[in-house]
Amino acid sequence: MKHILMTGFPGFLATRLLHALKQKYENAHFVLLVHPSQFEHANDRIKDLDNVEVKIGDITEETLGFSEGDRVLLREKVTHVFHLAAIYDLAVPQPIAEKVNVEGTKNINQFVQSLHHLEKYVYFSTAYVSGDRTGLIRETELQMGQKFKNHYEETKYKAEIIVQELEDVPFTIIRPGITVGNSETGETSKFDGPYFIMRILDRIRLMPIPYLGKGDVLFNVVPYDYLINATVYLSDAEEAVRKTFHLTDPNPHQARDLYRMICEELLGKKPTWTISPRLVELGLSLSFMRKFFGVEKEAVEYFRCPTQYDASGAKKVLEKGGLTCPDFKDYVGNIVTYYKQHRLDQDKKIHIT
Structure with missing residues (x-):
């Protein structure tokens, strides 16, 4: 036993x-x-x-x-x-x-x-x-x-x-x-990590939406x-x-594409211009800006780190059990829908200082 x-x-x-x-x-x-x-x-x-x-x-x-x-x-x-x-x-x-x-x-x-x-x-x-x-x-x-x-x-x-x-x-x-949340239901406990994208987009939904820099790094x-x-x-x-x-995702999307997919699901439109991530990070250095957007400035760094995580060992073993990592494009709709349904839930917000 x-x-x-x-x-x-x-x-x-x-x-x-x-x-x-x-x-x-x-x-x-x-x-x-x-x-x-x-x-x-x-x-x-x-x-x-x-x-x-x-x-x-x-x-x-x-x-x-x-x-x-x-x-x-x-x-x-x-x-x-x-x-x-x-x-x-x-x-x-x-x-x-x-x-x-x-x-x-x-x-x-x-x-x-x-x-x-x-x-x-x-x-x-x-x-x-x-x-x-x-x-x-x-x-x-x-x-x-x-x-x-x-x-x-x-x-x-x-x-x-x-x-x-x-x-x-x-x-x-x-x-x-x-x-992130469950690939089928979207369920998650906290809106942190990638969910900061949704928080920012919620705040600027009425203006033309910018990309966060080139976004050419892989976002896993x-x-x-x-x-x-x-x-x-x-x-x-x-x-x-x-x-x-x-x-990790053996076939991750570029940060720019992931951001666009979230934007399309959440707001029904695409970004049309580009803002420097350094400018965003500078803004988030101010406490009132972090609290306004509900975002930690440390999260921005992950949008510009050119890293690729080899998952060949995991893939080789997990395939024997019939397990593969879902593609983000196939479940982004589910996690965004869950966010929209629970965006006002105080228990899912992270404490920002």
């Missing part, structure tokens, strides 16, 4: 991953390591689920907040660990990112190494551990002398290094691209259902042991 421990619950991806894993492993027992601040919310999420228990903990503590009794029991029981807990905010201050993303992962690693029956450790990284690198980024590459656009990227990079350095641990590292987005399904498959694939996978 599989005993699965997961961090990051009741976050959106962890919640969806829990349901997907329960479908695959009907008799598995799940332990969810949940921060005290999320305990009530987590319990609400699992009230109709069997074989799922919430344990209060904190990944920034060396003991993870577990009692000695819990640690002894878990060492004997846990077969799979899925580590999703992290600070994902592009504007996160360095000390917070370091404590949660790096120290937290170090503590999870120590716990993983203590398990007597571990079958798989799945660590959620990000494709953007590539930092400011340009050109083709391979799944086998990590420490390439890169610098970073923000503390989120840098601390996820540091965390991935210490996972890769684990000896005799059957890990699988997941590097997602920028994640993936729907969360592909990410979840791929993670479940890789967590059980022998070929995935001690491997790293880019869960």
